[in-house]
Every structure is written in C-alpha cells, then in structure tokens.
Amino acid sequence: MALIPDSVEATRLLLMERSRPGRRGSTLPALDVPAAPLPEKRFLRRELPLPEVSEGELVRYFTHLSHLNYAVDTGFYPLGSCTMKYNPKWHDEAASLPGFSQLHPRQDALQAQGALRLIWELQQMLGEIAGLPGCSTALAAGAQAELAGMLIARAYHRARGDGGRRRTVLVPDSAHGTNPASAAMAGFQVVTVRSNAHGDMDLEALRSALSPQVAGMMLTMPTTLGLFDAHVQEVCRIVHQAGALVYGDGANLNAILGRARYGDLGFDMVHLNLHKTFSTPHGGGGPGAGVLCVSQELAPLLPAPVVARYEGGSRPLFEAVTPPQSIGRLHGFFGNFGILVRAYCYIRSLGEAGLLQVSANAVLNANYLRVRLRSAYRLAYDRPCMHEAVFSATEQKARGVRALDIAKRLIDYGFYPPTIYFPLIVDEALMIEPTESESKETLDSFIAALLAIDRESKESPATVRDAPRRAPVRRLDETTAARRPVLRWSPAREH
C-alpha cells in the first residue's frame, strides 16, 4: 500500500464534481448595518453556479495538483530563452509586506512614498544596467513592453513628419513570435530578415531590406540562437543610417548582465523581462514584468506612469508623472508592482559584483553543456555560446527519434525538457539554457541523461518514442483537444 495518496487519482475530479450543497471553504462576518432594499429583480442574479467545498478538501485538491507540476523548486528546468533560475524566497516575502501588498494604487503620492521611491530606484538601476536612462516599469510583460516600444517608434516618426511613410518593421527570422505580433499591433507591416550561416544578422540582407519605409528593427541580443552578434554595433549603425530605430528584445540579458549595455551597443530601446533575468518566479506563465528602457531622446514618449524624483524640503519627493509626449497608458496602474519589488531586491542583493557573477556562471554553464554534448548532438552553430546552447537533433531524427521524443525522454530521467523547435530556423532544435543557478553536479547528471538518450536512439529508439513513462500522464492527444475543444467543466459532459 502506498503511504502517500496517488496525486493523479486524487485530482481526477474537478471542483464542480467535488461540490456538495451546504459545504463552504471560508467564513465571513454577519451584516452589522441595517439591510438596504435589494435592487430590482431585473438586476439580480438567480443562480450562482460556484462550487461548495470545505477548506480542507480545497487544500488537499490543490496540494495534489501541485504535485503534478515540475518547477524550479523541484528540479533542473533548462528551458531555453526562459531563464528559469532560482527564485529567492525572501523576495516573495518582501512583496508581501503590508506596506506594499495592501497599498492602493489611487492613494495620494504623499502616502505612497515607499512604493514610489522603490519604483524610482528600480528605474534608475535598470536604466544603468541597460545603458538607456529613460525607463517605464508600468508594463505587465515583455510583449506589452514591445507594444509600447513599437508605439514609441510610430510616435517618434510621426513627430518628425515621417509617420505616414515609415510603416515597416524588420524582424530577424530567429525572433520570438511576440516581436512580429507586437509590431503588427502597433500598425506596422513586418518584414523578416534572414540570419547568415554563422547565426548572425546577414548584413547584405539587412541593407537590402532597409528603405525610407522602415520605421525600426527588433533585435534580440544575445540572439535566440544563444549567440552574441559581434557586428551588432554595425547593425545598429546601418539601421540608424536608414533613419530607423533599433528596438532590443532583452529576453536574453542574463548572458551579458554587467558586461554590455544595450545603449552602448547602439540600441534606442530595450525591454527587460524581470521574470527572466531578475529572478522573479514565473508563476506557471506569469505574472512577469516588462520594463522598457529608452534613450534620453525617446524618454518623453514613454508610456505612463513614470516615477519622478523632486528635491526639496527635508527629503526628496517621489511622484508618478505622465511623460510630456507619452504614447499613453497600457496598464491600469503601475504595472506588476509585486514583481517589481522582487526584482528590486534581487539587484540590491547582488550589486555589480553579483550581477557579473550571474552572467559569468550562466555563460560558463551553457558552454560546459555545449562542449560536453557536442559529440552526441550536432550544434546548430559550432562556436562559443552565451546563456544557452542550441543543438539540432537531426542525427537522432535520422534514427527515428525526434527532438520532441528526446524532450519527453528527459522527463523520465527527471529533468524538465529544453525548449524545442525554436528558434524556427534550426531543424529539430533543442535549446538548452542552464542558468547560473545550477551546480556542476546537476549539469553532469543532465549531460549523462542526454548522452544516454543518444545511445537509446541507436539501441532502442522505441523507448525514447514511448516516453515519458514516469510522468503523471503519458503523451496527450493534442489533435483531438484542438479538433473537439473541451475548454471548461460542464454538467452534461461525461468525464
């Protein structure tokens, strides 16, 4: 008999199937004022179909659900381009301090000086790290910051009387999907620029794509191939010569933290993902926080609000302001403030020396994986990498084992799989980002697992194709899920 109940079995029923009339999971105070007449019937709800469960049942159900998850807290999570580093626990506590967690965003600035000061200091620190001094933290995620950046590019050209003409944004073929999607939401046509044989920007292709119709280019640096493009300054120069702006996707900042700054390289704007580089937990898909850093020239266009510092009196005063030519507001209030607190703590804990250690160890770990695995897995580009190593499982595919199969088999060895089939320009891509949080022992056991899977691809490919066998569920039927979507519990359906 198992000592611990099977979490798969314990989570078979959904909340509505656990519900029993009369149960409740919390208590509330009785009404302590005279009751007012209720609104007219036409305004009133007749039925409220919510579950009725006890608090203990709720805790068990969600605890068992949590057991079905793999997470940074439970193991190695080398998901490329996602920077799944360790999330320090006391930073969560800091965000929960009542002065932060209970603070209302409409509160008078004089009664919110702590939070406003924290945001201002974070703006300063991130501006310093990015080398771009204008900074707005009021963006909920990287994609929202990209949209803000593209709206800034549009407003910039319009202010110069060039807005009607510049309707195109260039995006490299290795870019994240959010880049072209954000450019489109800002009204731009997207033109894809190809990478060259080394994984860098093809300068000839770039020159021929540029024209007086181009408003800007979006560039991820280091690239999604895990490479730093040594010609990046020239790329920026070429784009600027055409009158266009360079937008940086800072998703991979972890590799160059403290070692290179986007502003120094020639970028006009960059967004930083606090939930990647600055260690805030991913939450199973969010909340994250995007921060947009821009040059002094573009700062007046930043989305609102930006926190300003005023001298005077016995101490400085911090206040939320709308930049003079702001593109507007994309978030209801100050962005994901709870995430900003965590990132602030991270930077203050590490300082410059600590940030340099981050990039050093992140890049060292990735290169260690690269050299230890390259005998078995073909490198997409055989050169030193930055924060991640991108392999192409074409040799394994020839033996009947695809990148997907390798990923699923890693689960049986106790690891979260790397990012697969991205970037799109690499066949059978396996994109491995170890981060600085992992020890050499962990990397060695991960390497051993991948080498074992390579052997299995020769000796028993069916084992790999059949994986995972040690996960809570086996491979799931995604085709039927999309063809006959079941997107919610319903009483009529047979589960």
Added chain:
Amino acid sequence: MDTSPSPYIPNTESDQQAMLQAIGIASVDQLFADIPAGARNPALRLPVPQSELELRRELEELAEDDLTSLPSFLGGGAYRHFVPAVVRYLVGRGEFATAYTPYQPEISQGTLQGIFEFQGLVCQLLAMDVANAGLYDGASALAEACLMACRLTGRRRIVALDSVSPRLLEVLRTYTQALDIEVATLRALPPSLKNDVACVVLQHPNFYGYLEDAEGAARTAQAAGALLVMSVDPISLGLLRPPGELGADIAVADGSGLGAAVSFGGPSVGLLACRQQYLRQLPGRLVGQTRDLDGRLGYVLTLQTREQHIRREHATSNICTNDSLVALASTIYLAAVGKSGLRQIAELCYHKAHYAAQRIAALPGYKLPLAGTFFKEFPITCPRPPGEVNAALRERGIVGGLDISDLVPNGMLLCVTELHRRAEIDALIAALKAAA
C-alpha cells in the same frame, strides 16, 4: 574570476576551473570575446550588495512609508477585498509559483488543470460560453475585447459610454491608436447606431458604481450588427445578473478582487470570456481537456494557432506571459468562498455601501448626485474641494475616497466593501460631518 558571493550560485572556484578546463579555455572572459571591446565591461553605478538581513530591514522601513494601516474608502478600479489565508498558502507553493508556462503537459498537469478550472469558473461567474486563461488586468482585457470585436465585425469604430472608467478608456485608446480605430464616447446610447460600429462598451457597475441598462444596450448594439462588450466587477456578480444573461457578447473583468492582494495595482489578472462562436478570435492561452495514450484524462494548451508563437504577426494578440498565478488565486478564491460566500460578500458590500451613502446624504452640505442603483461605489458631492475634505479625514485617521472633481464638481468617489466595519463607516460619517 571572483569566487561567488551569491547564495543563488552554487559553482565554486574549483567547479569553475574544472568547467573551464573541459571547455579548453583559461578564463570566463574569453567567452565574452564577441562583445565589441569598446562596449565590454562598463562600470555600473549600482548600490553595494546587501545581505538578506540588511535589505530586509531597509525594505521594512521603506514599506512603512506607505500608509496602509488606516481604513480606506478608495476604489476606482482597484479594490481591497478579504482574501482567505488558504488562497495565499496554496498559490505560494513553489510547485505552482516556480513553474513555467505549461509547454510540456506531462509534467505541468497541476498548472494546466488549475487553468482549466479557472476557465470554467470564469464562464460560470460571467454566464458566458468560453473564457481564456487570463490577460494582464481588466484594462488590457477590455482593450483586447474591443480589438477582438473589430476583427469579428471587420469594423473600426468603438462606441463607449462615458460612464466607463477614464483609466480603462485611456488604455483602450493606447491599444487602438495605431490601428485606424476610432473610440467615441457618448453620454447615452442613441436609439439606433450606424452599422459601422464594431462594439458598444459598457461598464457595469459603471465607473461611478451605478448599474447600466445593459439589456437595452445589447439590443441597440445587436440591431446595428455590433457586439456588446461589458466590463464588470466580479465581486458584484455574487448578487447581480451576469453579463451573459444581459446580452453581452464579450465580457471582461479585473480579477484582482478575487483573491489577489491589491499590491499598488498589480499583479492582477484580466478575465475575458465570450460566446462560443467567437472562440477562434480569442486572444491568449486556452487549456483543453483530452486523454493520454492510456486513456487517462489530462489537459493541454490548445488552439494555439491563434497565438504569437505560431502565427507571429497574424496572431490574435501579442500576449505570451500572462498572469497565470493570479488566475490560480482567483480559482482558489472562488472555490473557497463558494456559492454562498460570494453572494454574502456581494451583499455585505451592497448593504454597507448603502448604509454609508444614506448617512452621508443626510449630512448637511453633502449630496448623492446620481440617481439609480449602485453596488459598492458611489460618488458624493462635498461642500468643499474633495482634496481638502480628504486632508481633514486623514487627520482623523481615515483615507477618504477618490477625488473625481474633474468629472463631478466637488465630487468624491467612495468605495465600501465587506472589509469595512460599521464603526469605521460611522467614523467616516463623523469625519465628513466635521470637515463640512
């Protein structure tokens, strides 16, 4: 290379040496050779590193500069509601908090089933057919709903009632500014609309807390081939008829009242639900139920051909990272308060707000400028500028309401919820009286 001072980095100097040797290089710096020399290793002006203990003390002091200990009657789009401890306890579990987007479903069933529960409860709360996995907040959810309506109708005109929160309208205008979409605001809907309108936008209760004639708006919108987009307060739905029953085609809400701390306005979660026929135009993630190879029930991300990582510039939205953990908090909250609890919370808000309003209306110099039915918020007009009244309230240990004198002369928007005890409301009344 320096030895690591960081508790977040396990590599020791000898680990680093062993790894450098395996790579065949002498120093880590060689790995950064592609960074142009002139731009390499800038000196950063950052504060010196702090230990956990030092920084904890500093942050505690900083947080004390924020006034959060007093009873507060602020609302206007962000609300403090009671959060049962069980919600924070469960979402704080590292298995949920430190997982990524569930791209590998076999080892992400906890997150996936949690989102599936969220989609279901959102549909049940709003009386809609399908809901996505959540957006950033109520403001971006409203903007995405309107973009969705433009795509569905092929039209580029949005008509919003001017009782919609100015903040929501500001975000909507930012989102639509580059897309040749016009956002018009009207005091009231005319009997009929031209057939170029993509959607009518209604907030219910509206920015001032009052209920709108949603059914009438639905008829007017639908007669012109437009959609009705409704932004609602999810707490109000414990008592009020849900948007699906009132004729909404797309319903959105800010979910922070459902189990998230107000946290200076974020993170929150945006709820977005629609009628079945609009499914393919939904922005954001969706989780679907399916079976594994052994026939066991399981959950996966589905219909991803709407999303940016597949469709790139043709996607229904650019959203990738959303606010999944807050969606999980909403799910647990709705289950914890349950059917009777949400009704009770909504009634507590309603009755306490009406008690406060009735007492304030009886004070000399104060008036309720609007007629109709409100839920938990209501504007009052003050005998003096609201800034002065709020300063006087503050002297008596109360954080007053939102100054809306730009919209209503001497107007203050007050919000009363289940958190307010009678004594606190009575203290507000006394303080307002004294401030008159």
